[in-house]
Amino acid sequence: MKETLYITGSGRLSRKDRTLRFDREGDDRPRYVPIERIQDIFIFGEVELNKRFLEFMTQHLIPIHFFNRYGHYVGTYYPREHYSSGHLLLRQVMHYLDDERRLTLARKFVAGSLFHLQQVLRYYIRRGHSAIEPLAEEIAGHQARLEELTRVPQLMQAEGQAWEVYYRAMDAILDGTEFAFVRRSRRPPHNALNALLSFANTLLYTAILSEIYKTHLDPRIGYLHETNFRRFTLHLDVAEVFKPILADRLVIRLVQKKQIQPKHFTATLGGIYLTEEGRKIVLQAWEERMKATFHHRPLKRNVSYRRLLRLELYKLEKHFLGDAEYVPFRARW
Template sequence: MTTALNTLFITAEGTRLNKEGECVVVTIQDEKKAEVPLRHLRSVVCLARAWLSPELMESCVEAGIHVSFFGMTGRFLARVEGLPGGNVLLRRQQFRAADDPGLTLRIARAIVVGKLVNARQFLLHARRDAAEESRVPLEEAAHRLSGHLRALEHSADLDQVRGLEGIAARDYFDAFPALLKGDARRFSFDGRNRRPPRDPLNALLSFGYALLAQDCAGALAGVGLDPAVGFLHEDRPGRLSLALDLMEELRSPVVDRLVLSLVNRAQLTPEDFRTEAAGAVLLKDDARKSFLVAYQNAKQGRVQHPFLGQQTTWGLVPHLQALLLARALRGELDDYPPFAVR
């Protein structure tokens, strides 16, 4: 259980929430864990199976506090709110912002800044423990990302932002082989490819990004935003553009870090993959299960939120960023603050 941005996050199985006076009382296995005044809350997010008393649900509805429920894997299940809720107003603000070239540029630029800062930090951190021959390509790639970050400050339109993001992604993945250690160098990697992935590393990245995109889509839906209406990614039928936007900041610190950890520690090897007749490379069933377990465990890792200045978990980061984006769209923040590790 934790609170941030006027939101109560429930993360422990079997948590019970009751109303006492004008407070929410949180108990786990009959032990009182916290007491939060209702007037301090905007939302309750249940990331584990929890029980809420009917009296508390009624009070939340009357006070305009929405309650969101998620499955054990982070899949969005439902959102409960009454007629006074601001969901429609928030979505109208989102749609207006998506149609405003100036606002779209600011939000898209912030997202790409977060992505590049995190990618650069990831490369520099890996450089510390890399073999001598790997340090130069990692340092050079980090230097190029720094240049792209400076260029982003002067981007005049969305096409320039997207162009810089694409070039930066290419430079980042050009250095990816230098992140492999020991026997993991058996994995071949000649740049990013997908639809379908044509080598094991790309298969792992694609699978991890798909999981992260669903986590981001659920977090956005949980705060009342439309996951399909984005800023950096163009709207297309069936595409969760805003979820893809939100995911950009978290690709390297969440998925790439996990993928490299699994292959460098030989927890996954090239033998854990199969190649279909059409050339698509996929994880075998047992390896897929191992990756899913590792992904869920990685989400429990602790991290300092750079904007909020407090400890949280990687699993909560998409929810916190969704809340910050909602506040920016409402005008409660001057700009959207991306998740950028310092």
């Protein structure tokens, strides 16, 4: 089974026959990984690589995602679009330029997001957090009015209001720990919980981007998020459906199990960021989550969460081609 290769230290990446070689600074023992085992690469350290290495990645259709020293996404080396389809691209553009079609898709992404916000809260209500039940009902109220909204900015505003309610609930769930939201902050994150959530969201965004590369979809065309001069937007749309059940659940579990602690953060440049040790803990937990399987009711078989992301993209392909209307995934616990 192919997997993501995470490079957290500094050094040099190079090709050695049919393997990837990583020489880490201060370590005389190179690390070798067979190319057949790699599906994508996440680079967090200061890493040197050359054109020959990039040609090797292109040959094997492996995207490389780059992050700065604070864990912020910088950009992606996207090999040539091996699966690109002119016909599907035209269909994607048609759905963007048609206001009604775009609104329909945007509404579906928001509906999927709000459904999962409620699912997460209900999960913790069943485990004794009854005080957050009114907050789950408040989010349900935001979801109930989505069909009344006739513009994409209105949908984004409704979703933002629902997330504000959800963050209050998360503070209640994590009450008694050393972590709290207070308020959502991103660039820079103003406290440890914001830093942790931002990093988990970034991993989700980038994982979806890798999966888009393996489909016929064009990642530059988003529907909820404005298609503009930003390089990619479709992965941000799809991530709305999965953030509550993948990123948020991961964050809550890491905090409650005390796998992540205040010592795993550092204050710099006016913000709070994960240390390298903290990032390694999150990356390991994230990869375990992506490999974990669950019973997919429509397919009547077990699939991994990484595979689930690809299946969601296939549903979008069918929607654009007119084969089947897109229905966002709904987790059932």
